[in-house]
């Protein structure tokens with residue numbers, strides 16, 4: 001390979017400047033681009049293909065667990081948002097409003113949905129009359145607008161894409177069970193499909209969703225040591241059903257308010273894929289989610305179009321027939337070396353090289369994106385061997401991320417130790433907390449760390465050790481981190 005082939009698309013090394021590395025990678029791998037509107041990005045085809053795979057795999061799980069999809073309006077009347085006091089207070093700083101339609105000033109402002117509890121609550125009040133109408137298990141795939149001050153592609157943008165589930169149940173127990181079932185669905189999705197290990201648990205009241213009774217979340221650790229919330233599942237209790245008057249006649253013919261949940265996962269997960277798996281050469285997509293799982297590159301020597309290309313195309317066909325997502329790059333204007341670094345940048349898990357000598361000996365060279373290991377495989381064995389290698393890559397990416405996560409959960413016994421870990425290591429800090437918001441506030445102000453999650457099982461998180469901040473008796477062991 002010529003030296004300048006490698007120079008085509010260099011990015012700042014991750015260790016040198018993580019956020020510069022991230023931004024350059026997003027652009028050079030053509031995942032997203034900036035627009036003239038501050039905080040709004042275009043998700044380019046390569047990035048959108050990832051989102052489509054996330055949607056396809058997550059949607060299948062949501063449906064398999066009994067939910068159905070629907071679509072609700074983009075606009076929400078101001079009066080609806082105001083019905084749940086905590087909800088409007090939490091979201092109002094970032095709501096975009098429509099005040100004029102055509103040339104007419106509207107009588108009531110319309111919010112561009114920052115989340116859909118309000119409009120969905122209004123509709124549920126019309127649809128639910130009896131216990132026979134329950135449970136309601138609806139999910140929606142939609143876009144959301146939150147007017148953010150500081151933005152970063154995929155991680156925080158004014159408009160983003162997500163799914164939001166909104167369910168109604170007969171009892172508090174069923175509502176809680178649904179909330180935890182979805183939390184577990186999200187955990188399994190992240191770990192199995194995205195190869196991203198997570199901590200799952202409950203949020204503190206300060207960090208919960210505006211209007212929820214209890215918020216649960218899964219949190220992942222990015223390779224710069226900062227946490228990223230990957231998904232949330234809220235037990236809404238009866239907060240919204242009381243505000244929106246969603247009542248049903250129960251089995252004993254008494255009118256009751258329904259018990260609700262809501263839960264969401266967003267295009268942020270693409271940011272996590274980049275930050276957990278990416279390296280100095282670019283993206284490394286887990287095969288299960290990668291738009292292209294293997295790229296076949298003919299080595300262009302001599303009359304390669306006649307001698308090599310037909311074999312490459314036949315190998316690609318055999319792999320497609322085996323159910324794999326593969327591409328052939330037969331472009332003449334690019335050298336094989338240029339193509340190698342291009343697909344490394346784009347995160348394609350496996351490269352398959354075939355040159356004139358390989359054709360003669362009936363073989364191909366496989367090069368793994370994760371370890372760069374090479375393996376020579378007979379052409380006839382490709383449809384059997386490639387899926388095995390892809391599975392090994394998926395497992396390896398998860399194992400690497402898991403050992404990074406495990407190595408970066410540290411215990412802090414006192415505040416000095418807590419600060420020291422944040423200064424020198426970052427990652428998650430497990431520490432006793434007294435349950436007081438003033439300690440959460442002080443820790444956040446002084447260290448920029450917040451409580452990401454606490455174990456769901458209160459018995460498991462109970463502690464007698466003194467609070468890491470104030471020294472009063474601790475109530476729970478909490479996982480703290482700086483986060484995106």
Ligand SMILES: [Zn+2]
Pocket residue numbers: 433434435436439467468469470471472
């Ligand atoms: Zn305290």
